Amino acid sequence: MKNISKDNIRLEDILDTAPIAVAWSSVTSGRIEHINKAFSALFGYVLQDLPDLNTWFSDAFSDASYYQQVVEPWIQNNQARQQDSVSMDGISARMLRNDGTIRKINLCVSTLGEKRLWYFNDITEHWIAERRLRARSKMLEMVAKSSALKDILNVIVTQIQQESPLSLCSVLLFDPVEQCLRLGAAPDFPDFYNQAIDGVKIGLNVGSCGTAAYLNKRVIVEDIATHPYWQDYTQLAAEAGLAACWSDPIVSSKGDLLGTFAIYKRLPSSPTQKEIELIDFASNLASIAIESYRAQEALQKRAYYDHLTGLANRGYFFQHCDALLKQSRVEGFPLAIIMMDVDHFKVVNDKYGHKIGDFVLQKLAQVSVSVLKHTDVIARIGGEEFAILLPFTDNNSALKSAEQLREVIASSVVLSSNHEQVRFTVSLGVAFRQNGECTVDEILNKADKALYQAKAAGRNCVFSMGLMT
Structure with missing residues (x-):
């Protein structure tokens, strides 16, 4: 018995110097008889915390049935293939420390007589x-x-x-x-x-x-x-x-x-x-x-929006307009277009400089967005030329929106470099589709002709080309 005791102590000492976590348990009772220092460091337990395998594994795996459904069948399958006391191929599993944190473990087992040695290689970092x-x-x-x-x-x-x-x-x-x-x-x-x-x-x-x-x-x-x-x-x-x-x-x-x-x-x-x-x-x-x-x-945004005003650009507007026009033909809802141009914009640039001209365009964009509905789309399609798409909008509503835009813009002000008030106005042309077929080019041409009439009438006004059928 003294020789056995000395052998056991020698084995414990050897295991305590091992760099990986090791425990041994009784094959017959499942009682855990020894854990080494690396095991305690890895899982946070001392031997007194671990009476038997079932108790520990029910806490060590987030799924309490993992030991019975996975670990035990794995041991039995390996033992059936390896009758000698040879180390088995390992399995990887996520195991919980006593503080609830997860460690990824490569688990191996070997059987020596009535002892089952468990090796836990921590591969969490990897x-x-x-x-x-x-x-x-x-x-x-x-x-x-x-x-x-x-x-x-x-x-x-x-x-x-x-x-x-x-x-x-x-x-x-x-x-x-x-x-x-x-x-x-x-x-x-x-x-x-x-x-x-x-x-x-x-x-x-x-x-x-x-x-x-x-x-x-x-x-x-x-x-x-x-x-x-x-x-x-x-x-x-x-x-x-x-x-x-x-x-x-x-x-x-x-x-x-x-x-x-x-x-x-x-x-x-x-x-x-x-x-x-x-x-x-x-x-x-x-x-x-x-x-x-x-x-x-x-x-x-650079692909679809104007860099100066933040409004939609010409390409996006035409693409969106074409899609909505097709939808309006299928679903039968009205749709209107407003063409808007800054009156005498060259005079503003010549008198105050292009920087102030840019401020005028930015101010126009800002106040226009504040007036229009969120479903409307306004785009800068040229230097001082803007187009506005108004889905679900009939002629009367479109004219009201255009007149509201004209009034709000006419009351807007930007300051020159000398703090002089710079006022500006716009002319607007309205066209709309109520029934029948029409293309984007056709409705835009109608709105453009209405805009030309507004300019010919003295600017700072709204004209409509009437019903599109």
């Missing part, structure tokens, strides 16, 4: 690196395919929550005009919380995200209930079951603020070093996604 690479590739593919930004950001959020399963994550997008944060992606937050956060102004003491965006630096709040940054939002957070939050500003390659990435916890807690690395990865990935998406958006 697994995470692969998953992050796949997430990044998927995100870039979605950007290349012009997927919705929300869908792209959801891929990032999902990846981070899989790596940190006890966390909830969100992406908020910075609106530089309103100086607020808009909802980007927060798929697992309750709707009432997302609605309350969407549009919140950035500033000090505006939660973790509003403050991080305002200070342009990471904000770590370990206990929402007691932190001054959350004093106006503690009730909201409590109703959503949120107790801690650390938020990173998302910045572009040029250093501009794009938004925030936040990790929330259900219990008060501080981020570990790995969680700091995780939020770094997430905010960098989100930066690439948002910046790439906005670059594509800018390219698309």
